[in-house]
Amino acid sequence: MNIDDRIERRLGYDTGAGVFVDFDAVSPVFHLESPIGRGPALERLLDAFSPAFSGALPPSTYVHGPKGSGKSAVVSALFSRLATHSGPPQAIQTSTRAVEPTLPGFVYVDARRASTRFRLYHDALAAVGDETVPDHGIGTDDLAESLRDAVRTGPDVVVAVDHTNEPETPSASTVVEWLTDVSGHIVPVCLGREPPEEIDWDPDESVALSRYRRHVLVELLTSRCSTGLGRDALSHDQVREIGEWASGDAHDALAAISGAAIRAERAGVSTIRPEDVDAGIEEVPKPCVTLGRVLSLSESRRRLLYELVTLPESDRSSVSAATETIASRRRVDLSASTVRRVLYELADAGLLDRVTVRRSDGKGRPPSRLVPRFPTLVYRELFDRSARA
Numbered sequence: 216m217n218i219d220d221r222i223e224r225r226l227g228y229d230t231g232a233g234v235f236v237d238f239d240a241v242s243p244v245f246h247l248e249s250p251i252g253r254g255p256a257l258e259r260l261l262d263a264f265s266p267a268f269s270g271a272l273p274p275s276t277y278v279h280g281p282k283g284s285g286k287s288a289v290v291s292a293l294f295s296r297l298a299t300h301s302g303p304p305q306a307i308q309t310s311t312r313a314v315e316p317t318l319p320g321f322v323y324v325d326a327r328r329a330s331t332r333f334r335l336y337h338d339a340l341a342a343v344g345d346e347t348v349p350d351h352g353i354g355t356d357d358l359a360e361s362l363r364d365a366v367r368t369g370p371d372v373v374v375a376v377d378h379t380n381e382p383e384t385p386s387a388s389t390v391v392e393w394l395t396d397v398s399g400h401i402v403p404v405c406l407g408r409e410p411p412e413e414i415d416w417d418p419d420e421s422v423a424l425s426r427y428r429r430h431v432l433v434e435l436l437t438s439r440c441s442t443g444l445g446r447d448a449l450s451h452d453q454v455r456e457i458g459e460w461a462s463g464d465a466h467d468a469l470a471a472i473s474g475a476a477i478r479a480e481r482a483g484v485s486t487i488r489p490e491d492v493d494a495g496i497e498e499v500p501k502p503c504v505t506l507g508r509v510l511s512l513s514e515s516r517r518r519l520l521y522e523l524v525t526l527p528e529s530d531r532s533s534v535s536a537a538t539e540t541i542a543s544r545r546r547v548d549l550s551a552s553t554v555r556r557v558l559y560e561l562a563d564a565g566l567l568d569r570v571t572v573r574r575s576d577g578k579g580r581p582p583s584r585l586v587p588r589f590p591t592l593v594y595r596e597l598f599d600r601s602a603r604a
Contacts, residue, residue: 243469246291251434276421276422284424290377294375332355374404380409390403436457453492475494495592516561523558
């Protein structure tokens with residue numbers, strides 16, 4: 216938030232703006248250009264990549280930590296800034312002569328959206344090349360060759376692949392194999408939750424991020440609320456309450472704040488009330504699936520989840536009831552059997568819980584209902600905003 220914004224708030228220019236001033240600023244799927252409270256992690260990453268600043272290949276690196284610890288925010292922001300320094304060599308004066316090292320290209324790829332070899336090569340090539348890369352009519356081997364040529368004729372490339380080792384994404388070892396098959400001048404950087412000893416890859420370096428300390432998380436939430444919410448919409452005590460409840464998980468804390476703000480705005484009030492905070496916290500299940508993972512699903516699956524979470528409670532009493540109601544809606548062009556199959560697949564992937572409704576002494580699977588494992592109120596808002604856009 217810049218100084219002019221702060222002055223305007225003091226002058227009351229945002230009066231009457233409602234609870235939200237900038238929804239993205241408090242959205243759990245939005246990352247700031249300059250992450251808050253992660254200076255030491257940035258320094259450790261810069262230490263790991265330091266050979267690149269003198270013209271050498273940096274080591275392969277694994278960045279790991281629990282959900283909501285800021286891995287994506289830190290690495291995506293850092294790579295975005297480093298990418299602006301890639302390109303023409305910059306002269307470095309030494310005691311004997313001027314050396315002109317070439318800084319590698321830095322590319323950030325999200326494995327949730329690039330979960331295949333084709334998509335990984337496509338997204339990496341789109342980032343390092345000057346021409347548009349087609350989505351169709353080109354093969355994986357063709358993309359690999361084009362990426363190989365780009366690295367051969369240009370600088371080395373450091374490729375950060377986020378969200379490896381998730382149910383829908385390739386493992387870190389698979390990503391490394393795909394990249395090193397193209398060229399030895401591509402350095403893999405993988406991000407995941409598991410510690411290094413639990414993955415099938417031995418990186419040269421590893422950088423660990425722990426959960427946010429309580430006061431750091433409160434600072435992060437306060438800064439983002441000052442940008443995203445109206446003046447005095449959320450008190451410092453409420454921010455502290457949510458920060459303590461979240462136990463160092465920035466995703467869950469922002470989801471709770473967003474949910475509370477959505478509830479207050481729908482009630483037509485400009486200040487988030489205690490009951491709104493309680494509702495926002497209650498809307499975040501524990502354990503919680505990140506909304507970024509949900510939003511990376513195909514459009515049809517996002518639609519089915521949206522239809523599920525907007526059902527009245529009576530229509531969610533069982534899988535059968537939910538399936539029949541969803542399939543009958545005009546926006547859904549799927550049969551009831553297909554809807555049921557996809558919902559069960561989403562449950563198997565961990566996005567939904569199957570909760571037994573009652574005991575059954577008969578044969579077969581006991582009746583059950585589906586309970587989302589992600590913040591449904593915020594998901595509905597994100598889906599609606601995307602549809603309007």
